[in-house]
Amino acid sequence: MGTDIDGVIESRSPDGRWQFTADLLDFQPPRDYVAWECLFGVRGAGDVERPLFAGRGLPDGVSDPVRETGLGDFQHSHTYATWAEVAAVDWDAPLAHGPAWNWAVRAQPDGDELVRVTPGLRGAAADTFGSDLLLAPPEWPPGADVRLDGAVYRPVVLTARMLAPPDEGCWAQVWIAMRDLAARYGDEDVRLVVWFG
Known part of the structure; x- marks a missing residue:
């Protein structure tokens, strides 16, 4: 039995409340354990020692859709990243101290x-x-x-660009959407919230 991803992009309104802005599933993320290990520390082959946005849990003040669909007996590995954090990623930095085993x-x-x-x-x-x-x-x-x-x-020392290229596939579309929203709301006021089940 496989694992699936779900999530939303949220933006913070001027009154400080987080609101639903986009459904992650609209970007049609494939079941990509390699990218998920790199980005969120979920699944994969165990070669990533430093995933980018792993193990953070749910952020404070999540929007209603997250409370309604992201919490339950089968949802796990909740985590998030603001646009400021995504924009600051060094996609060519090593994800482990040495060469990958797999x-x-x-x-x-x-x-x-x-x-x-x-x-x-x-x-x-x-x-x-x-x-x-x-x-x-x-x-x-x-x-x-x-x-x-x-x-x-x-041998190869893995980087995020190798496993989850920021300019290809569905993740490129997610990052573009977040960047565009950040131009309106601010870099710290746009975030991706994900979970798995």
Whole structure:
């Protein structure tokens, strides 16, 4: 059984009350555990040590739709981010202290590609470095490459831009909507509130 995301964009009115502005589901977010781990610390493969907006709970003064649909026996992992926080993200900063266990970079003639580490790649690393164990990228010697089926693989330290690009897909649309609302209400007065179920 999978996990789904739900949420809203809220804005703060001049009287200080948070109001519903947009439904996150209108942006049609896919079931993307990779992006969710990066952004909110939910699901994923465990390679993200520092998700961007994880574990904050519900903010104060949520709008009626959040109280009506975001609270219940099956909703969990509530968190939020203001536009000011999203705008300040360094999308190229490392999300962990070292290389990912479940991801590698495959060198391509037209640019590198982020790929999942397979048992075959771990086996090729063991063959390359003389081990009888399947070796994940953090176990490869520093600066080492692994060749498999004519491609070259390298360890990678993950960034938010790799896992949840801010200028692609539904999250780009969410950020644009928040930015546009912030131009009217203020950077601290627009926030995304999400939860999972």
